[in-house]
Structures are given as C-alpha cells and as structure tokens.
Amino acid sequence: MSAAPELPPSPPMSADLSRLFARMLEEIDRPESVEWDAGESRLDPAVYADPGIHAREVERIFRRLPLCLGHADQLREPGSMIARDLFGLPLLITRDRDGEIHVLLNVCRHRGARLLAGEEAVCSKATLTCPYHAWTYGLDGALRGVPGATGFPGLDRSAHGLRRLPSAVRHGLIWAIMDPARTEIDVAGFLGPIDTDLAGFDFGAHRFFRQHARRRKTNWKLVMDAFQEVYHIKKLHAATISPFFIDTKSTGEGVGLHTRILVGRDRLPEAKTLSPEYWDLRRHCTLTHAIFPNSLIIYHPDFTSHMGMFPAGPGEILFVHTMFTPHEARSEKERAHWERSFELIDEGVFGAEDLFISEQIQLGLASGANEGGFVLGRFEHHLRRFHGNVAAMLAEGG
Ligand code: FES
Ligand SMILES: [Fe+2]
Structure with a gap:
C-alpha cells in the first residue's frame, strides 16, 4: 500500500x-x-x-446463519437498492423512504416476474413496478398498486407484499438469513x-x-x-x-x-x-x-x-x-x-x-x-x- x-x-x-x-x-x-x-x-x-x-x-x-451482505452506506439514499442472486434466491436489498434497510425477494407476488432485472443491478427508484402487469411495491416491500384492481376483488394486499428475509443492520453492516420462512435474526448473539x-x-x-x-x-x-x-x-x-x-x-x-x-x-x-x-x-x-x-x-x-x-x-x-x-x-x-x-x-x-x-x-x-x-x-x-x-x-x- x-x-x-x-x-x-x-x-x-x-x-x-x-x-x-x-x-x-x-x-x-x-x-x-x-x-x-x-x-x-x-x-x-x-x-x-x-x-x-x-x-x-x-x-x-x-x-440458517446470519450472513453479512455488505455495508449499509452503499445504499446511502432512501430509494436505493441492489439486486443480487444468492443461493438460488433473487434478492433485493433496499433502503426505503424512511431510511430503513430491507432484504426482499425480487419476485412479484402476482405471477412471479422479477422486479429488477440483472444480477448486480444497483439503482434508485421511489417504487418498484413489475414489468409484466405493473403491480407496484414500496421499497419496504408493501404492495401499493394493482392496475385493474376490479379483476382482483378479494385480494388482500397486506398479504401480498414482497417476501422478506429476516435482516438487520448492525455495526453498519447488513445481515440477513437466507430463509423467508424465518422471522427473527439475532446478529449480536x-x-x-x-x-x-x-x-x-x-x-x-x-x-x-x-x-x-x-x-x-x-x-x-x-x-x-x-x-x-x-x-x-x-x-x-x-x-x-x-x-x-x-x-x-x-x-x-x-x-x-x-x-x-x-x-x-x-x-x-x-x-x-x-x-x-x-x-x-x-x-x-x-x-x-x-x-x-x-x-x-x-x-x-x-x-x-x-x-x-x-x-x-x-x-x-x-x-x-x-x-x-x-x-x-x-x-x-x-x-x-x-x-x-x-x-x-x-x-x-x-x-x-x-x-x-x-x-x-x-x-x-x-x-x-x-x-x-x-x-x-x-x-x-x-x-x-x-x-x-x-x-x-x-x-x-x-
Ligand atoms: S407478474 Fe408481476 S404484475 Fe403480473
Ligand atoms: Fe493471502
């Protein structure tokens, strides 16, 4: 050096x-x-x-174990995100408009299209819109918009947000468990x-x-x-x-x-x-x-x-x-x-x-x-x- x-x-x-x-x-x-x-x-x-x-x-x-995915400051601005495929899971690491980091599955809850194309895409957006039928999600994963909503009269939007992985920011680093069936993560422990x-x-x-x-x-x-x-x-x-x-x-x-x-x-x-x-x-x-x-x-x-x-x-x-x-x-x-x-x-x-x-x-x-x-x-x-x-x-x- x-x-x-x-x-x-x-x-x-x-x-x-x-x-x-x-x-x-x-x-x-x-x-x-x-x-x-x-x-x-x-x-x-x-x-x-x-x-x-x-x-x-x-x-x-x-x-099963918490894995470190990098430094949270890489997603400095609210609205920034990275798409990364790990262990067969297409992931989106996002910072929402409140500044919180999320690790979400990059998979639409309508019929499964990938929301952000590419493996290493890094970008900044206010919302995520599916390229197939334009369901729209917030960067916290919440389902915000369904075009032609009359076609889905019984849809419970709160149950159709993007699937999330348990994640936490500790010591400025992003940690997540690669299992959407889990809800808890204890990085300090x-x-x-x-x-x-x-x-x-x-x-x-x-x-x-x-x-x-x-x-x-x-x-x-x-x-x-x-x-x-x-x-x-x-x-x-x-x-x-x-x-x-x-x-x-x-x-x-x-x-x-x-x-x-x-x-x-x-x-x-x-x-x-x-x-x-x-x-x-x-x-x-x-x-x-x-x-x-x-x-x-x-x-x-x-x-x-x-x-x-x-x-x-x-x-x-x-x-x-x-x-x-x-x-x-x-x-x-x-x-x-x-x-x-x-x-x-x-x-x-x-x-x-x-x-x-x-x-x-x-x-x-x-x-x-x-x-x-x-x-x-x-x-x-x-x-x-x-x-x-x-x-x-x-x-x-x-
Ligand atoms: S698959 Fe995403 S909106 Fe249809
Ligand atoms: Fe070495």
Missing part, C-alpha cells in the same frame, strides 16, 4: 483484542508459537469438490464476543468507498483457508504486501464459530517500546475477523475490507469485496490514495493472488494427486478448527 496521507486515530480495542495484542508482542521472539498445536493432520480434498457436501452446506449452514470487537470500530459511521463483485471458479472454503493462515504471505504475496509483514508472526483464536487473527506488521517491534495505550491494531498489526461461515473483515491501516464468499456450486463463488473508509475522502489526494489502495488490494492481492491460487487448487482437486489428504501443518490450526466447525454443522444439521 502507498503511504496514507493522514492516518485516522487508533480505534479503542476491546479487552479481548488488547489481550491478543499483548500475546502478539510476546510472539515476536519465539521461534515456535505457543498456539501451534500438536502436529500435522490431513484434510480430505473432497470437501472442496463434492456436490453432496455443497448441497448440505447450503441447506445446513448458508440458509450470533457474533458473541466478536460483537464487542466490532463495536469498537464504529463502522456505522464509516462510508462506503468501492465494491467489486465477481464470480470465480473456486470453492468458498479455499478462500476462507487463505485468510486464516499466514504461512503463504511471504511467498504468494512476495510482489505485493509481503514487505509490510513479519514472516509468519501471528496470533489468533477461535471465538465460537468465528476466528480473530492478528498478523504482525513490520512496525510491530516498535510497539514493544510503547505503553499499551499507544498500541495500534491497524499500524502495528493487521487484524482479520473470519466470521463464520463466509465473511472476512480485514483492517488495513486506513480503511477496511469486507469480503463475502457466496457459493453457487462446489467450484464457484460470487466474491464480493466491499471497501469502507472512516470518513468521506477529504481531498482529491486522499481519494486517489484510497483508489490506489483498493486497486492494489482488490485486483493485485485478492484477485491475482489469493483467488488465483484458490482457483489453481480447484483445478487439481479431481486429479487424485492428494489422495491421502492435504497436509495441514502445526501453524495451520485455524484451518483445522474451521473445517471441523463446517463438518460438525453438516453432521448435526438433521
């Missing part, structure tokens, strides 16, 4: 993050981390390719202690900067794997971000289904000389929250990335990267700096390195080369836990 023109003040750390930071400082001089577990283990490559496993993951994980971590960053006051959604030919878990170990940073990212990090120095822990990981940046040793109030999570380290199942939040020095991996099959994802910043760009120089940062991270690091290598792995899965299983080393323990959590949910899903 290029140097920030002006770095924002350090965010207050949760008690858990301070504890992790202190542990990170202890790790600097250790040749072996205290976190490394007993030994290597094997991971069956079929978990990335088996259509049956994929179908169960969708049913038992992705349709789902996040557990991660909720306290996120509260300290005040994302609700951050501004949407850029988003890039693309389809890539990889299993979603290969991408989650890549962000839960630091073993590859010096090699895969040698030409991009490697110089900013100390080789494989990291500390992390499971938090329920989720994970928090700190990776030591080149400036970390300086923190050893500072009292804790000067420890800076973004400048001395890079924090990653891996929020189960498919979200990653990465805390760069002066902006934040959210990535969502939405599987469309065992070997395909919609990868949505959203960048948000602590405030609106205050100068052309600052805007240009963030543009360059987005380009480097989104295309150079995520696209050309992490997603690229995930696709390369996917291509070889059927070859039989790793019949005995992939080898996970002692420092790849977060992958062991992550895959264990996936397997446990598939087993208990009923």
Whole structure:
C-alpha cells in the first residue's frame, strides 16, 4: 500500500483484542508459537469438490446463519437498492423512504416476474413496478398498486407484499438469513464476543468507498483457508504486501464459530517500546475477523475490507469485496490514495493472488494427486478448527 496521507486515530480495542495484542508482542521472539498445536493432520480434498457436501452446506449452514451482505452506506439514499442472486434466491436489498434497510425477494407476488432485472443491478427508484402487469411495491416491500384492481376483488394486499428475509443492520453492516420462512435474526448473539470487537470500530459511521463483485471458479472454503493462515504471505504475496509483514508472526483464536487473527506488521517491534495505550491494531498489526461461515473483515491501516464468499456450486463463488473508509475522502489526494489502495488490494492481492491460487487448487482437486489428504501443518490450526466447525454443522444439521 502507498503511504496514507493522514492516518485516522487508533480505534479503542476491546479487552479481548488488547489481550491478543499483548500475546502478539510476546510472539515476536519465539521461534515456535505457543498456539501451534500438536502436529500435522490431513484434510480430505473432497470437501472442496463434492456436490453432496455443497448441497448440505447450503441447506445446513448458508440458509440458517446470519450472513453479512455488505455495508449499509452503499445504499446511502432512501430509494436505493441492489439486486443480487444468492443461493438460488433473487434478492433485493433496499433502503426505503424512511431510511430503513430491507432484504426482499425480487419476485412479484402476482405471477412471479422479477422486479429488477440483472444480477448486480444497483439503482434508485421511489417504487418498484413489475414489468409484466405493473403491480407496484414500496421499497419496504408493501404492495401499493394493482392496475385493474376490479379483476382482483378479494385480494388482500397486506398479504401480498414482497417476501422478506429476516435482516438487520448492525455495526453498519447488513445481515440477513437466507430463509423467508424465518422471522427473527439475532446478529449480536450470533457474533458473541466478536460483537464487542466490532463495536469498537464504529463502522456505522464509516462510508462506503468501492465494491467489486465477481464470480470465480473456486470453492468458498479455499478462500476462507487463505485468510486464516499466514504461512503463504511471504511467498504468494512476495510482489505485493509481503514487505509490510513479519514472516509468519501471528496470533489468533477461535471465538465460537468465528476466528480473530492478528498478523504482525513490520512496525510491530516498535510497539514493544510503547505503553499499551499507544498500541495500534491497524499500524502495528493487521487484524482479520473470519466470521463464520463466509465473511472476512480485514483492517488495513486506513480503511477496511469486507469480503463475502457466496457459493453457487462446489467450484464457484460470487466474491464480493466491499471497501469502507472512516470518513468521506477529504481531498482529491486522499481519494486517489484510497483508489490506489483498493486497486492494489482488490485486483493485485485478492484477485491475482489469493483467488488465483484458490482457483489453481480447484483445478487439481479431481486429479487424485492428494489422495491421502492435504497436509495441514502445526501453524495451520485455524484451518483445522474451521473445517471441523463446517463438518460438525453438516453432521448435526438433521
Ligand atoms: S407478474 Fe408481476 S404484475 Fe403480473
Ligand atoms: Fe493471502
């Protein structure tokens, strides 16, 4: 990343993050981390390719847990909306005229036509009118108008609004459960202690900067794997971000289904000389929250990335990267700096390195080369836990 023109003040750390930071400082001089577990283990490559496993993951994980769909500030103006197809559900994410966010099914309640065409359409409208017979809906999903209403004398309009998914905005992020049969969503309960971590960053006051959604030919878990170990940073990212990090120095822990990981940046040793109030999570380290199942939040020095991996099959994802910043760009120089940062991270690091290598792995899965299983080393323990959590949910899903 290029140097920030002006770095924002350090965010207050949760008690858990301070504890992790202190542990990170202890790790600097250790040749072996205290976190490394007993030994290597094997991971069956079929978990990335088996259509049956994929179908169960969708049913038992992705349709049941709250998923993060991005930053609410992307829909800044009342009347703005995004159409996005996830897990076979055509969705409309809207902000209604009262400013409230809704996640609705993009399907007309008359005879099922799609209201907003396209998969990634973003637009601004006062109402939604079906292109087929012009039933009209408010952005809260309420059915507002039925042309030729005399043809439907018994129609209960209140029962024919757009179907909605349970959704909530928490920490400025939009969360929803991909099941219209559910009505409740408890994001704080789902996040557990991660909720306290996120509260300290005040994302609700951050501004949407850029988003890039693309389809890539990889299993979603290969991408989650890549962000839960630091073993590859010096090699895969040698030409991009490697110089900013100390080789494989990291500390992390499971938090329920989720994970928090700190990776030591080149400036970390300086923190050893500072009292804790000067420890800076973004400048001395890079924090990653891996929020189960498919979200990653990465805390760069002066902006934040959210990535969502939405599987469309065992070997395909919609990868949505959203960048948000602590405030609106205050100068052309600052805007240009963030543009360059987005380009480097989104295309150079995520696209050309992490997603690229995930696709390369996917291509070889059927070859039989790793019949005995992939080898996970002692420092790849977060992958062991992550895959264990996936397997446990598939087993208990009923
Ligand atoms: S299908 Fe939408 S108005 Fe008929
Ligand atoms: Fe990476």
